[in-house]
Amino acid sequence: MWDKKSRFTMLVEALSPDLYRYAYWLVGDQDIAEDLVQETYMRAWRSLDSLREAGAAKAWLITTLRRENARRFSRKSLERVDVDVDTLEATIGSDDKLEVRALHQALRDLSTDYRDPLLLQVIGGFNIREIAEEMNLSTGAVTTRLFRARQKLRAALDGERDSEVSK
Amino acid sequence: MDCLSFRRSILADPGSNDDAIVEHADGCKHCRDFRADIRRLDASIIQAIKIPVPESLPAKILLRQSNRPRRASGWRWAIAIAACCVVAIGIGLRSETAESPAQWLGAVKRYVDRSGISTDPAAQIAHRDLNEILNRIGVHMDESIGTVTAAIPCRIGNRAGAHLVITGDGGPVTVLIMPEADLPQIIEFKTAKSTGVIAPCPRGSIAIVGGATAPINSIKSKVEKAISFI
Numbered sequence: 140m141w142d143k144k145s146r147f148t149m150l151v152e153a154l155s156p157d158l159y160r161y162a163y164w165l166v167g168d169q170d171i172a173e174d175l176v177q178e179t180y181m182r183a184w185r186s187l188d189s190l191r192e193a194g195a196a197k198a199w200l201i202t203t204l205r206r207e208n209a210r211r212f213s214r215k216s217l218e219r220v221d222v223d224v225d226t227l228e229a230t231i232g233s234d235d236k237l238e239v240r241a242l243h244q245a246l247r248d249l250s251t252d253y254r255d256p257l258l259l260q261v262i263g264g265f266n267i268r269e270i271a272e273e274m275n276l277s278t279g280a281v282t283t284r285l286f287r288a289r290q291k292l293r294a295a296l297d298g299e300r301d302s303e304v305s306k
Numbered sequence: 307m308d309c310l311s312f313r314r315s316i317l318a319d320p321g322s323n324d325d326a327i328v329e330h331a332d333g334c335k336h337c338r339d340f341r342a343d344i345r346r347l348d349a350s351i352i353q354a355i356k357i358p359v360p361e362s363l364p365a366k367i368l369l370r371q372s373n374r375p376r377r378a379s380g381w382r383w384a385i386a387i388a389a390c391c392v393v394a395i396g397i398g399l400r401s402e403t404a405e406s407p408a409q410w411l412g413a414v415k416r417y418v419d420r421s422g423i424s425t426d427p428a429a430q431i432a433h434r435d436l437n438e439i440l441n442r443i444g445v446h447m448d449e450s451i452g453t454v455t456a457a458i459p460c461r462i463g464n465r466a467g468a469h470l471v472i473t474g475d476g477g478p479v480t481v482l483i484m485p486e487a488d489l490p491q492i493i494e495f496k497t498a499k500s501t502g503v504i505a506p507c508p509r510g511s512i513a514i515v516g517g518a519t520a521p522i523n524s525i526k527s528k529v530e531k532a533i534s535f536i
């Protein structure tokens with residue numbers, strides 16, 4: 140049986156990259172994302188005993204991170220920030236595919252109503268029912284948002300391909 | 307299920323294997339192609355979302371957690387945080403993979419210059435916690451090497467290692483455990499403000515760096531005697 144500290148270390152090593160990426164796309168700032176992930180893990184440490192199934196850890200941490208982010212808003216009354224495209228550009232290597240750049244931009248342009256459920260599904264591995272619970276929405280509303288999010292990303296990608304062809 | 311409902315469902319959940327989805331896909335080539343197209347889109351989305359993660363993030367979280375129970379007073383906490391930040395900058399900096407003795411010497415100097423050796427002198431890492439960090443790089447500390455005031459996993463010369471700080475009468479001394487640094491000989495070095503030694507071990511090497519008058523060689527002997535490789 141693993142002790143608390145070993146479990147915690149395992150959670151940090153296995154899940155902090157995905158948690159950071161989720162936080163980054165949620166708040167749009169590398170420094171805030173990092174702070175948010177650290178705060179999330181500190182809170183997770185305090186309630187680690189309530190985590191019964193290892194398989195549920197990622198969803199549990201993402202839910203904790205969303206609550207931590209909500210607390211951040213309530214503490215500082217911050218406006219929601221858009222993902223900073225300059226920061227993003229700095230993180231993309233020059234040899235990265237145009238497709239990835241186009242998707243970065245398209246993800247940035249997505250309204251948070253569409254981006255949030257998509258991130259929960261793609262990074263968090265949540266299913267539609269779980270996203271609905273997490274976001275306090277009906278499953279129908281989540282289905283519509285996910286459907287529209289992918290439609291918009293697909294359209295952006297097709298537009299990028301067309302403009303490359305016409306060059 | 308008609309084609310419109312199928313496409314709507316697939317756009318909402320490309321991985322869906324509901325019976326109705328599978329049944330429709332089996333009988334409709336256009337929708338099958340559409341599903342393959344959306345799954346490719348999802349693979350691209352996953353790729354796009356994978357932005358680089360700061361290398362130092364896990365170490366920062368673990369360090370912060372291990373500092374938590376001490377409930378340090380305001381100024382001590384500030385010093386500890388400052389030390390963590392400085393150290394973390396060092397971890398996060400990328401460097402070329404070291405191979406030759408000269409490259410290792412450069413990597414150690416760069417690492418120490420960038421990471422700093424400031425730490426909270428009142429903090430003390432428990433022997434068990436120290437070994438938990440060292441065990442991750444295949445090293446075990448069999449006996450005490452003095453008061454260890456910081457211990458974090460790190461990367462030196464682009465290889466995994468551990469960074470310890472020992473605080474004694476001669477001031478703080480940095481001890482780097484580098485199990486992947488294979489050196490043929492001992493390298494001693496001095497700068498205006500510091501003195502150091504890199505010494506080969508049965509596996510990898512250790513580096514000891516401190517102030518100009520720090521007891522480098524006695525700490526080196528202690529560390530050599532205390533560590534074993536798993």
